Amino acid sequence: MSTITKPAATVSAAVRRNKSSRPAWEEEPGSAAKIGKAAVLTMVVIAVLGPLYSIVLTSLSSQATITSAGGMVIVPGEITLDAYRQIISGGVVTRAVLVSVGVTAVGTLLSMVVSVLCAYGLSRPGSFAHTPILFTLLLTMFFSAGMIPAFLLVSGLGLINTYWALILPGAISVFNIIILRGFFMGIDRGILDSARIDGASEWRILFQIVLPMSKAVTAVIALFYGVGYWNAFFNAVLYINDSAMNPLQVVLRSYVLQGVMIPGQIAVGQGAAPSLALQMAVIVVAVVPILMVYPLVQKHFTKGVMIGAVKG
Known part of the structure; x- marks a missing residue:
């Protein structure tokens, strides 16, 4: 019984290819x-x-x-740290931060729940009113009623000057639902059918099988929703009349762009430098929290953001 030995050059070339993450047809870049x-x-x-x-x-x-x-x-x-002491002692920025944190947390949770349920329902062939609901959702991506009908709707629902006016008008993104639906449809149907044969309900399949397999896409979609709620200010400008209910972005717009005096700020006659330091401090307070969230989902971001991309 003879053994077949590979040439040393072939073995070394294979080892080099295995060590390198580059495809065989992609040459090593030069200096x-x-x-x-x-x-x-x-x-x-x-x-x-x-x-x-x-x-x-x-x-x-x-x-x-x-x-x-x-x-x-x-x-x-x-x-x-005088600038940070002044904006905290004034109370306006601190209250605005709490409003933004609350709106972002509640809004992201609500948006994720509705988006995941909608996407999972639309990903199941033969679900109730599958085609009409999907067509209606896609239609809203290209046509909208406009700002005035939206204001009349929010006013008619009694949401003016409430925190729900900062959440509900932008609670659903059809684009995010389509991304979630595409990922759910890519899950092997044999796994789901096996769970149904074993007696698992749709709720159990969703929460114990589908969602654990979809950590990457759900993390990225949650990040998209969270950033959107944190950076939103136009809804507050339209629907909020009480300045005590303004989120951080509206406060940032007032103090930085419009030059409104921050409570506790040094008077302009004593020099404009403290005003600039306070404005920059408000910007830092608005930017740093959302920057701290990115490292938590960074490991899922690359995989999740590529979902739905064209594959060769």
Whole structure:
């Protein structure tokens, strides 16, 4: 009985291919390509982090440092937390943060529940009114009644000057439902049919089989909804009349763009530098919480955001 031995060159080539994550037809990039790619990525990082660095540093700078810098601070000087103390002691920003956190949490939960249930129902062939409901949802992606009918609807439902006016008008995204539906349809039907044969209900199939297999897409969709609720301000401008109910983005718009005086802010006559530090501090408070969420779903983001992409 003879043994077949492979040539050493063939074995070494196979080992090199296994160690490399590149396809066999894609050649190794040269030194110039690697340097160029590194340079481009470095410039992108600087373009993204540079303004954020200046905003954070300005919010932590004293009046003398901002005055000597002539505006936004690039080189660190005297560091102080006076701007953050003033916006917290005023109470307006703190209350707005609590409103935004509550609206984002409740709105994201409500949107995910409705979107998952709708997407799962539409992903099951032969479900009730499958085609009409799907057609109606797709129609809303291209046609909408407009701002005035939406305002009349919210007013007619008695939601003016309530927190529900910040949640319900944008609670559902048809695009997100379509993404969830496409992923649910890609799950092997044999697994679901086996569960039905074993006596599992549709609710049990959804919560114990489908959702655990869909962590990537649900994490990304939840992130999309959360960012949308956190950054939304137009609904508050339209439907909220009580300034105490304004979310953080409306407060940010008032203090940064419109120049409204923050409670506890130093008077303009004593110098404009504290005003700039306070404005930058409000921006930091508005940006940092949502930045802290991204690392939690980053491992799912790449996989989830590619769902529905064209595959070759």
